[in-house]
Amino acid sequence: MQDDRTLLAVRALGKSVPGPRLLFQHLELDVGAGELVAIIGESGVGKSTLLNILAGLDEADEGSVAIDGTVLGALDETARTRLRRERIGFVFQAFHILPYLTLQQNVALPLTLVSPDAAAAGTRAEAMLEAVGLGGRGDGYARDLSGGELQRVAIARALVHRPALILADEPTGNLDPETAARVLSLFAGAVRDNRAAGVMVTHSDASAAIADRVLTLGRDGLVERRDR
Template sequence: MVVVEDLHRSYGRGAAAVHALRGVSFEVPRGELVALKGRSGSGKTTLLNLVGGLDEPDRGSVTVDGLDLAQLDEDGRLELRRDRVGFVFQSFGLIPILTAAENVGVPLRLRRTDPREREERVETLLGLVGLADHAEQRPGELSGGQQQRVAIARALANRPALLIADEPTGQLDAETGLAVMELLRAVVRAEHVTALVATHDTTLLGLADRVLELSDGGIVEH
């Protein structure tokens, strides 16, 4: 599903340059949940942004679901992010004035999905994340854990092949964070997606099929 080869990414120039990634290479088979661990500044977010088509490398290549991202123009990258990759962030990013169901349905509206099909998909996803009874509540009426569940459901709306999650439990307490990570593992199985999850919480790593450790911009452990 994901092939990363000799990936380099730096910010700034000269002596002040920050080398976020230094020759990172790895592969993620279809259907696996792979965790990225590493201290703050180790390159986890940079790597996720490159794999998700949100940024471009200085050198190296990223292939997602058979697509070489270097061959895509901006419209192609937009299509990739819309149709093949779902994103879950530490900040839930929900629209405050919309209900949980409406937030989940946003990606489907952007694709102009048939309203009946959209409603059925939203209902299915809210049931999958355990929020069927909270469809009409707005983000301000939900707990942090519930908001992150809505965000996960929204990320799955367009049936992506790859789910990218950057510190999805960062704003949650330990118990809620574990429940969200268990949910991510469950949806990987239920939706047959591949997931790449960055986390600094070592208690969550045991739920991953595989763990990659980043340090100073390189992978130090498989």
């Protein structure tokens, strides 16, 4: 269930790549607290680029992105980095779990980057591992986990600092259908339970079906898909 608070507000966003080639323009998007939006589209239309812009990892050519009222374009790089650490969670297709850290340390990483309280970070990380069904395994390492378990660790890490915005780039691309369904259910439930705004890009109709809204990305922005 979502509420009326808009956590992500995108206005008149446009982006081109060298060539030059227009990826998209006139892009508008609002995502509320507790809402999960799926963005689909053909390869090369700029889905991952859009996510990177929303995360402040890339810059648009025009338009603005605001996260919980803070406009990314108004921040210098230091402030933008701080906002990413404190207010954004990112779930990558390739997991990006650090092999030389324990699972607890991986999950706690967003907290340890912004707070010196290592004990509190560890406690919170253990609670998040419990929430994703990996309780008691915080001392283990990535080599001991299946793909689905690694993705659950990635989701726990993305949520541990209670971000306002959670972004996911093809979060089930490397998973079998049964594991993918479990991971998607967990991800969607976490967005809603934590009152975050969630944006997931995917090529999969099955993945998109779990979202509150499905939008198709094209050159002229986002269009809501009605055939659901």
